[in-house]
Amino acid sequence: MVIELLKFKISAEMQKTYVQKDAEIWTTALAQYPGFLGKEVWLNPHDSTEIIFVIRWATKEHWQAIPFAELEAVEQNFAAALGDTYKLVESAEYQVQTEFSSFVKL
Structure with missing residues (x-):
């Protein structure tokens, strides 16, 4: 499994609308x-302007197979719904490690 992590900044007043529109459009x-295995929304209890999305993919190949033009179209739809109210501040990829015996001796 591969994790796509996206961190956004958005005004606290727009947070609820942002999460709703993200579910309607992006998810x-x-x-x-x-x-696509699922998506979690993480809200920072100490910073109401921070939203993190954790998106789970079966493989990196599945994730990367989405045509760029289709992602662009979804982003344009999302931006039209929300305007210039959000900013992507971090994007990362993680792999889920399921076997730890080679790393940790118990």
């Missing part, structure tokens, strides 16, 4: 693709 679009 709905991503759920149509093979390999």
